[in-house]
């Protein structure tokens with residue numbers, strides 16, 4: 001290792017040590033915390049026998065989500081991927097359509113498109129937000145798309161372009177002003193993948209409430225967890241009713257008969273999971289405060305060291321800092337991997353960003369724009385341990 005590399009490594013480990021102290025056990029990327037009423041609420045489910053797809057915690061959880069996000073409706077489902085799948089169907093995505101998604105995202109964003117029988121069409125990211133770049137999208141569509149009476153068509157593939165799915169990466173909101181302008185210019189419905197953005201706001205309004213629909217995830221590694229879970233947010237009464245109906249096997253209300261009027265899904269969140277979620281949401285303010293404190297410590301630690309740029313929240317966004325992240329200025333995968341290795345060896349379980357989705361075998365042949373920014377981010381970004389409890393560590 002040459003001098004500059006060993007200096008970079010020393011600075012890296014010093015920054016982690018300064019923020020996280022010396023770990024007595026490996027520090028994971030994001031660990032759940034059950035310090036509230038989780039035990040009592042889950043016990044109530046067990047005591048009453050209401051563990052499954054009916055029970056009072058589901059409605060209560062949805063009410064809490066409505067209060068928190070300001071969305072008119074929240075529909076709780078089994079996970080974020082299912083939420084995205086349903087939202088895409090309700091946005092009018094049909095088999096054979098294309099759906100615009102960021103190349104830099106968790107695989108679920110593209111999988112949900114595939115589950116709807118559609119084809120993901122990958123677009124580039126904005127270095128300031130890490131999310132879909134509205135200007136790059138606009139240029140791409142201007143070059144490639146035909147606006148017709150029956151929708152927007154990809155001139156190269158002959159397929160309809162049915163929707164756009166921005167993703168609020170690590171809790172940082174995309175530039176929603178510009179994105180909404182581009183989407184409306186091309187008459188594209190927006191389904192926000194806000195899986196990582198619970199508690200994040202853009203100009204004071206909660207992420208996931210700008211598009212036609214937004215989705216949240218409550219997987220074990222997210223800001224709050226229900227074990228597994230997700231939700232659809234929408235302000236549209238009809239879409240909300242449709243989402244509820246489709247997620248509960250499209251069963252018609254009746255005291256005893258089983259009548260279903262279309263092919264539905266078994267996507268409703270069980271009461272047991274919702275009980276966990278109610279207790280978790282009660283603690284969200286504390287989770288957010290501590291995650292933001294922790295992010296501030298990383299910001300300070302990396303500001304004083306050369307070769308790194310802390311990935312701060314973009315303008316207009318109050319981020320939940322789901323995952324704090326830093327860019328290595330060198331933009332070199334080998335350097336990135338060496339630093340991640342070194343961190344792991346000291347008990348700090350850092351991770352790179354996701355492999356770009358069009359590099360995965362199942363999405364290799366999908367249409368894509370040029371992806372210079374997504375490639376640079378992928379080569380240089382490292383996610384840092386971000387559990388709320390880490391804000392209590394003193395080095």
Ligand SMILES: *Cc1c(COP(=O)(O)O)cnc(C)c1O
Pocket residue numbers: 079080081082105106108109167193195196216217218219229230
């Ligand atoms: C977590 C996540 C999802 C949904 O994940 P589930 O595990 O299905 O709840 C979707 N998109 C992104 C970007 C995510 O991070």
